[in-house]
Amino acid sequence: MSRRSGKLRRVLSRFFKERQIYHRSDGVVHFISMSSKTQIALSVVIGAALLWVAYSSVNVVFKEQIIVAKERDSRIMETTYSKRLHDAQRAYDDVSSLNQIIQQNFDETMVDISTRHQMLRNMVERKSAIDQGLDTLAAGLAEAGGPNGQKPSNGNRVMVDIAPGEPTPRQSRFSTIRKAAEPAQDQPDDEEGNAAPNAIEIMEKAAADLYVEQMLLLAAVEEKANKERDELKMVLASTGAPVDALVTPAKISNLVLAQGGPFIDAANMSGEYSTFYQHANRAATAVDELEALQAAIKYVPLSSPLIVSRRFTSGYGVRRDPINGRHSSHHGIDFAAPWASPVTATAAGVVKLARTRAGFGRTVEIDHGNGFVTRYAHMSRISVKAGQKVNLHDKVGELGSSGRSTGPHVHYEILFRGKPLNPRRFIEAGRYVFES
Numbered sequence: 342m343s344r345r346s347g348k349l350r351r352v353l354s355r356f357f358k359e360r361q362i363y364h365r366s367d368g369v370v371h372f373i374s375m376s377s378k379t380q381i382a383l384s385v386v387i388g389a390a391l392l393w394v395a396y397s398s399v400n401v402v403f404k405e406q407i408i409v410a411k412e413r414d415s416r417i418m419e420t421t422y423s424k425r426l427h428d429a430q431r432a433y434d435d436v437s438s439l440n441q442i443i444q445q446n447f448d449e450t451m452v453d454i455s456t457r458h459q460m461l462r463n464m465v466e467r468k469s470a471i472d473q474g475l476d477t478l479a480a481g482l483a484e485a486g487g488p489n490g491q492k493p494s495n496g497n498r499v500m501v502d503i504a505p506g507e508p509t510p511r512q513s514r515f516s517t518i519r520k521a522a523e524p525a526q527d528q529p530d531d532e533e534g535n536a537a538p539n540a541i542e543i544m545e546k547a548a549a550d551l552y553v554e555q556m557l558l559l560a561a562v563e564e565k566a567n568k569e570r571d572e573l574k575m576v577l578a579s580t581g582a583p584v585d586a587l588v589t590p591a592k593i594s595n596l597v598l599a600q601g602g603p604f605i606d607a608a609n610m611s612g613e614y615s616t617f618y619q620h621a622n623r624a625a626t627a628v629d630e631l632e633a634l635q636a637a638i639k640y641v642p643l644s645s646p647l648i649v650s651r652r653f654t655s656g657y658g659v660r661r662d663p664i665n666g667r668h669s670s671h672h673g674i675d676f677a678a679p680w681a682s683p684v685t686a687t688a689a690g691v692v693k694l695a696r697t698r699a700g701f702g703r704t705v706e707i708d709h710g711n712g713f714v715t716r717y718a719h720m721s722r723i724s725v726k727a728g729q730k731v732n733l734h735d736k737v738g739e740l741g742s743s744g745r746s747t748g749p750h751v752h753y754e755i756l757f758r759g760k761p762l763n764p765r766r767f768i769e770a771g772r773y774v775f776e777s
């Protein structure tokens with residue numbers, strides 16, 4: 342038994358000492374003896390009864406207040422619940438509208454990419470059509486060779502490295518542009534390697550990669566078209582003919598419109614799209630100009646009137662007249678070759694004149710458009726009629742010595758807007774088309 346319970350026992354036994362209650366009735370004294378235990382039990386019962394009475398009274402008195410308080414509590418709980426419900430609904434709405442935004446974003450990105458892709462494809466297709474035309478022309482000119490008939494040593498090496506299947510120079514240039522275009526690509530972009538990218542990031546990365554590829558392709562098209570255009574211009578300029586008169590300024594910047602897509606005004610666009618369309622317009626300008634030049638050069642007489650072995654006998658300018666010995670100007674050049682050798686058109690055009698002319702003998706004149714006319718004289722025979730269309734290297738007659746001539750040769754002239762130009766410079770320029 343512990344000391345504590347012993348102490349409690351002592352306190353209890355002091356309060357509830359054994360008591361006797363005496364009472365007298367009819368002269369007899371009775372007493373009731375009450376032990377400590379009985380007293381304690383009685384006290385407990387009485388205490389419990391008092392507590393019950395107190396509780397019941399409080400309940401009755403404060404009933405209204407209690408009910409009000411309970412109602413208030415339940416209202417608060419209800420409000421809290423509906424607020425939570427509302428929050429959940431809003432969170433759901435947020436998520437679904439975010440989904441919608443992502444979907445919209447995705448759709449827009451796809452439209453952008455495919456628009457750009459279509460534009461690029463059209464440009465590349467146009468460019469390769471031009472390249473093919475130039476290839477054909479260069480091959481045709483190569484057949485005729487230089488002024489004295491010598492063929493180029495390395496064959497049909499067009500200045501324009503346009504032909505597909507020339508990967509070496511193209512790739513190196515391409516990779517240079519690539520390096521310039523993506524300076525940040527080599528840096529490691531995930532530091533820790535964790536945090537897997539989500540769908541949006543993957544999509545954005547793919548779109549960005551595609552954008553870089555498209556920009557590179559665009560830059561490559563622009564660069565090549567510009568280079569070829571400049572080279573063709575140089576070739577044409579070397580003939581002494583005014584180049585700007587040959588080529589109407591390109592229709593330019595109509596490309597985006599002309600390609601069938603919606604017209605996009607780059608000035609009103611922001612960021613990368615604006616940049617893309619500015620580049621696209623520049624590339625389109627270059628391709629337009631190249632196309633115009635390619636169309637023009639087809640009708641510039643860059644070949645020689647004799648594709649057989651020939652001898653250059655008399656140059657352009659002031660010379661001693663072979664018949665009367667006096668100084669006079671010679672507006673063309675003369676080639677000697679065997680009698681009846683085929684004399685051929687030096688570019689495509691329409692026969693303007695095919696008859697005997699005083700001094701020139703049997704003569705053919707071809708109108709090539711753009712102000713160019715070529716003249717072939719002293720022939721023994723004429724093979725075409727006025728109004729007939731001819732292509733490069735079509736036979737127009739046979740070499741002879743008709744008119745004011747001392748021996749079998751062809752007299753060849755180039756007239757630009759009625760004024761003679763030196764044909765030798767044109768033939769040299771034609772060689773550059775496939776040699777440089």
Ligand SMILES: [Zn+2]
Binds near residue numbers: 751753
């Ligand atoms: Zn002559």
